[in-house]
Amino acid sequence: MSTKENSSEEIDLGQLFTLIGNGFHKLFQFIGSVFKSFFHLIILFLQFIRAHFLKFVIAIIIGIVAGSYWDYKSEKVYRSSMIVEPNFNSAQQLYNNVEFYDELAKQEEFEALAGALKIEVKYAKSIREVKIESFSDQAQKISQFSEFIQGLDSISQKLVDYEDYLENFNNINSKFHRIHIKSTNPRVAKKCRKQIVRSIEENEYFRLQKRINEQNITLSDSIIERQLLELDSLQRFYRKVKMIEASKDIGGTNINLAQSKTGELPEVALLKKVEELQEDKVELNNEKASTDNIINVISDFPNKGVLVNDWFTKKKVLLPLACLGLILIFLLLMELNRYLKQYQN
Known part of the structure; x- marks a missing residue:
């Protein structure tokens, strides 16, 4: 009986290993067929490229020649940038104004743009783009988060962490913002600077x-001055009392200046309080300097803009790629049409 059972178990194990082996064999066959199909497609694509290589070269050469001529004939565009620090929550208004200028430039409403920027129409006609963007590194975000937390009560401080602050961080909340002006006149940005800032400073709400x-x-x-x-x-009173105590004989009348609850002498506590008030005064002076204007111009527009020479915007780069793409699509459609005809036959 035991011999039959052992024989049955050996048969079951043999069948199990056979099934496992067949499964691995099919899996490897499938992987091999995938690689084979992929390799076949690569070969077909290379054959396609080889068959039409001359056409691709001609398309690229035509694109480079035409693009270079286009770049040569196109007006040169200059870019100028200004970095500002808006105060009193004026960043949103600044963004709205800049977007308004940009829309006028795109719609070629040059007279309205000249009136908005208080410049001559001939200068307004040279403006191609007006953009604004915020920028802040990790250190600035941490500093802003610290200021934000200090303005909350103790309960709210426990409910807000840095990750939550970053998730709800809006670019408008950044401390610094960069304004870009693209123009065919390299000196027009400097002429726009005064009105861009004045448009915010003349707002009654921000002035208030x-x-x-x-x-x-x-x-x-x-x-703070009165407290100091x-x-x-x-402090002068304490010094007088000390001098009186020093002039008295031992056993004479003593004036006791009690220590504070923390065990500090009154003179030490007064010095610490003076230091705290002086630090508060320094912070107050810094705040006064940073909020002296509604818009602080950190870095002004240069007297002359920089020529826009971005490689990926050049026509001699974009046009060859466009020609190559068009000829590739055309040839693929031709191959598809030929295949459909053969399939029909």
């Missing part, structure tokens, strides 16, 4: 925000 900010800074500065004077008077 700036005026209130100046009043708040003046008030905070006066409070009071601390100075208190």
